[in-house]
Amino acid sequence: MTDPAKSVIAIENALTDRYGEGTLVEHLKKAHVDGFLTADQYGIADCLAH
Numbered sequence: 001m002t003d004p005a006k007s008v009i010a011i012e013n014a015l016t017d018r019y020g021e022g023t024l025v026e027h028l029k030k031a032h033v034d035g036f037l038t039a040d041q042y043g044i045a046d047c048l049a050h
Helices: 003-019 024-033 039-049
Strands: none
Touching: 003 024, 003 039, 024 039
């Protein structure tokens, strides 16, 4: 597994712990709205999630 893939899995696990059930894309949007991700971080993570 590549490092970016491991990072996406780690992010997904952390956001699922925080927000509960939902998709990675939904969690990323919530994290961005809540101020946990900058616009740049959100853009990069969203690209990796698709």
